[in-house]
Amino acid sequence: ASPADMAHIAAANPAAVQGLLADLEAMAQELLAYRADSSLDTAGATIRAQAARIAELERDAARYRAMRDGLVSGDLENNPIGEAMYELGERVCRERGHDAIPTAAEFDAAIDTAMKQPTCTCPSGDGSLSWPCPQHPPEVT
Template sequence: MTPTTDQFATLRAAAAAATPGPWEHQTSNGWHRVGTTAANRGRVDGDVVANGAASPANMAYIATANPAAVLALLDHIDAQAAELAQAHEARREAQLREQQANEARNRIAVEIRRELNMRLSVAERDAARYRVLRDGMLPNDLCALGESAIMTALEALGDRVCDELGPDAIPTAAEFDAAIDAAMEQNQSPNCG
């Protein structure tokens, strides 16, 4: 049986109201009693706490369970309960910190995944542009390709962008990408100018 808080309070109140100790098991001429020492109480024979037909073992037990011992035991229980409450609170706080750290890691992982997917999408689009340019500019026989053929293809792409933007425009990388994307949508080489 686990004692309740009310039982502890009742026991504490009873111990506080009892004759203060120390108590001792006293015997004389065949009688037994539990009492305080005479010197402790200022009386010749001390205070009688319990007497009667109890066995010597029961009288010794009663003397041992004196108010000071009971109060010390209750104080010890209270201290351990406080330690346990602190440990539970520390554990709860640690669990909360761990949960917050996990949530932060998950948020970061989602952000990283989103960033990587975006970069992958850009890289896939750039790779598709490269293939369109390569296939439109390079003949099947790469050995026959000269530097002038590549320059001619790039100039043709630049001319195509300039046709859309005007003759004095200097195309940006984004405008080149847009021209290549338009050619990809029309399913034709950007070198068709």
């Protein structure tokens, strides 16, 4: 037999073919695992992005509710959101000119600040979000 025939016979050897098939199967399994990991990574990234977007929308909804509740109450004297908007407008006009308007980020920051609940700042207070401080009523502080 010629060298070419011998090479063909060696390549067609059942053990060699089985080895090649095993290699192909291993590569196919590796590709499937890669695709599964890639799909999980993509799904995880999508879920994280959606969770971040939901959190952003929840913050915006809370801001809207705070503004709406302040306006619906009709109590213009005790409206922390209204006061915050007025103070923001005044500050922006002072800093950037009479025709300047606040940015969305400035509006958000002002509303967020106005929405925060007061906390006890007494040196010996409990630091909780309850107001007035249970240890130091307003008359004492």
